[in-house]
Amino acid sequence: MTPTRRDFLSATAAASGLLGSILKTGLAQAGPAPGRPGPRKVLHAPNGSVDQGRRVGRVRVFHLVAEPVTWEVAPGLVLDVWGYNGRTPGPVLEMTRGERVRIYVTNHLPESTSVHWHGMIVPNGMDGVAGLTQRPIPPGATWRYEFVVPDAGTFMYHPHFDEMTQMAMGMMGMIVVREPNEPRPDRDYCYMINEWSVKPGTRKPDPGAMSDFNVLTLNGKVFPGTEPMVAAVGERVRVRFGNLGAMDHHPIHFHGLSLQVTATDGGPVPLSARQPETTTLVPVGTVRVVEMVPSEPGDWPVHCHMTHHVMTQMGHGLPNLLGVDPGGTEAGLQRHLPEFMAMGHTGMGGMGEMNMAVPENSLPMKGAAGPFSYIDMGGMFTVLAVRARLEGDAPLGWYQHPEGSVARPATHEELAADGVAVISQAP
C-alpha cells in the first residue's frame, strides 16, 4: 500500500465514520442478530463501505485501486479474490448530479483492466470499454477518468477487460447519484449481488465456472455473515440492488411488507408503472431500487427465492437417500468408518447444526443459530429488523415477540374443540 492510498482510505473512513463502527460490531458478533440502529437518512451498504470522495476545487475526486484481496464471505470461508480498495464489492461511490468527478484507477492486478460506469451516460471515451473506447490500463499504471455526472440514480461499475475473469473474481461496485438537495428516505440501503464458484476446501473462485455457483453473496457476504438491515415501523425504506453475477437472476423476496420498484439503472419508474410486489427479480446486469414502508415489527427475512441460492457450497449429484430405510448399513459402515453417520434419509434439515468436521475453509450446508432454533438457510439471506421505535444506538438483538404471538404446538383440548383429528401428537 502506498502512503497516498492509506491517506485516501482514512479520508474515506472519516467520511463514513458510522460505517466503520457498524462493521466492527458486525464482525465482533458471532450470530446474525440485528445490530445497532445507526443514523437515519444516510446511504448504508451493509457489510460494505460508502465513499463520497473528496473535493479538490470544484471537482469530486475518487481513487479506485484494483487489487487482489483476502475476503471473508462468512466466518469459516476466506477467499482470495480481486476487488477495489481492499474489498469486494468495491466502495459505493456516492456523488451528486451535475458535478464534475475525476476517478483515478490504479491497477494492482496481474493483468490489465478498465472501469466501465454501468448505466451512466458519459462521453464515449470515458465509457471504459477496453479496445473499443480506450486502451486497457496495464498493471502498475494509474489512469484518470473524468466527466460531469449526467443523471441521478443507482448505477454500477465494473471492468470491461477480461470481463468473465475479473467479475467472477469480484471486481464490481455500486454508484449512487443524488439530485442536489433531494429528499432522502429514512433508510437507504445498497446491495451488490454476486455469485462465485468455490470448491469446498479451496480459496480461489473458479473464473471459468458457468453453472456451478455455490457461494451467492449480498455485498460479498453469505448468511450468517450478512449484516441485517434496520428500520422503524412507518419509516420509508429504500433498498438498491445491483446484480453483476455471471449467470443468475435473483428473485429477491421480502417478508412482512409490500414494496414497489421505483427505479432501475435506466432511471425512475413512472408512478403509473409501479405495482405492488413482495419479490423483485434482479436480472444480471441490472439495478432494481425498491421502496417500502414496514408496518409490522419483527425480524423479517430478505432472501433470494431460488432455494439453491440460500444454500452455501451445497454438494450436488449425491446418492438420493430420502425415504431410504438404512437398516443395518449405518452400523455396517461404522465398523470400518467409525465417524460414519447415515444422512439424508429423512431430509437434510439441521445438517449444518451438527457441527461435524468439514473440509477446512468451507461452509457446506451452513446456516446459523436463530433465536428459536437453527436457521438452515445460508447464501443470499439477510434480515430486515423492523422495530416499533428506534431510539439510541444500542444493539437491537433478536425481536421479542409479544406474548401469544408465536406459533406453538396445539394442545389436545384445542384440537378437540376445533374438531381436528390427529392420530398422535409429537412432544
Next chain:
Amino acid sequence: MRALIATLAASVTLLGCAPSTTSVFTSVADDAARRTGHRLDWRPEDAQEGLPGVDLARGLARELSSGLTIEGAVRLALRNAPALQVELEQLASAQGAYSQAVAPTNPELHGSVLFHGEGHGTPGVHLDVTMDVLSFVMQATSRRGADAGLEVSRVRALSAFVRLVAEVRLAMLDLLTAERVLEKRTAIVELTSTTADLSSRMRVVGNNTVAEDLNQRAVALQARLDGEAAQAVVLRARLVVERLIGLTGEATVWKTRGGEVPPDRAAGVNRSAGAFERQVVERSLSLDERRAEVQLAAANVDRTQLHRFLPQLGLGVAVEREGDAEMDLGPAFSLTLPIFNLGSGAVDASAAQLRRSQQALTAAAIELRAEARRLWVEAEVSRRRFEAVRDELVPLRTAALEEAQKAYNGMLIGAFALVDMKVAALSAEIALSEALRDAAAAEVRVEAARQGLVLRQDGAASHPGPAETSNPSSSGAGH
C-alpha cells in the same frame, strides 16, 4: 622286510585317523550354527519309525498350539523336516565312503599245494603274500580325493540346512502377508456388500436406477471374488509351510502368531555393496563345492599319471616247501607291464577335467559376484519401496480418507464415494503388507547369501508375484 612291516603299521595308524560319522556331523553342525544361529539335529533313529519320535511330536504340538512365528517355524522345520534328514544321511553315507577310500588294499595270499605221486610222502606247498604297494604310495592322493568327496557332501548338507532356514522364512513371510491381505480384503468385502445393500434399499423406494444398482452389486461381487482369491492364497501359503516343516494329519491344524511381519525384517543391515559381495564370495558354499571338485580332479590327475607307468605293483613274501624239506622263503612281486596301454588317454582326460573344474570355479565365482550385487540391489529397491509405501502412500491415502469423511459430513460426497476412498486406503495397506513382505524376503535372500547360499529366484521358496494381489485396480472398488 622291515620296511614292509613299517608300511603296514603306518597304514593301520592312518586308518585310525579316519573321521568318525559323529565328528563329521559335529563339524557340519558347528558350521551351520555359526552361519545361521540354528542347531542342526541329526536323528538317524527316526528313519526306522517313519514318523516323528514321541518327544518331537510333543514339542511340535506345543509349538503349534501357541501359534507359529517365523523363527518358531524355522526351529520346527530344523527338527522335523524330512528333506533335511535325507541330506544328513547322505553326509553319513559320504563319510562311510571316505573311510573306504583311504583304507589300504588288503594283502593278497596266493597259494598252491602240490601232491606228488602215490606214496611219495608230504605234498609240496607254495604260498605268497603280496600287498598292492601303490595303494600306500598313493595314500596322500587317495586321501585328497576322499577329502574332496566328503567336502562335497558336507557342503551339500550345509546348503540344505541354510536353504531350509531361508525357505521356511520366505514361506512364513508369504503366509503372514497373505493373512494380512485377507483381513483387508475381508474389510473391503464387508464395506462393498454394505453399500450394495444400501443400493438395493434405494432401489426399493425408487431412488436409484437399475444400472446404478447393478453396478453396486457388481462392485460387491468383484470384492467378494477378490476376497476368496485372498483366502486361497492363504491356504496355498499354509501348504508350503506344512510341506517344508513336514506337518501332516492333525498337525495341519495350526495358526500363526504375531500378526504383521515385523517391520525390522525389512531393515537393511548397514553395509556397502562391495563389502557384501566380498562376504558372499568368502562364505559361498557353492564355491566350496567347486573347490572340492577341483581337488578331486587334481587327485585324479595324480592317480592317472602314476598308473600310466605303473598300473599295478605288488610286493610280498613267497614261501615254498617241497615235501619234508626245509621251508624256502623269498620275496614275491607282481606288476602290470604298460606295453599296450600307456594310459595317455586317461591322463589327458583327467587333465582336461581338472582344467574344466578350474574354469567352472572361476565362472561360478564371477556369477556369484553378479548374483550378490543383484541381491543387494533388490534388497535396496524393495526396502525403499516399502519405506515409500509406509511413509508416503499410506499416510496420503489415510489423509485423503479423512478429507473424504469431512466432505461426506458436509454432504459434498455420498456414502458410495466415501467407501471408495476407504477401499483405496485399504488397498494402500495391502500394498504396504506386500511391500513389507518383498523387502523382508529380499533380506532373507541377502541373509542366506551371507550364510553361503544364493537362492534361485524361481526356487520353490519364491512367492507369488505382486501383480496378483497388490494392484489396487483389481480391488473391485469401482473407482
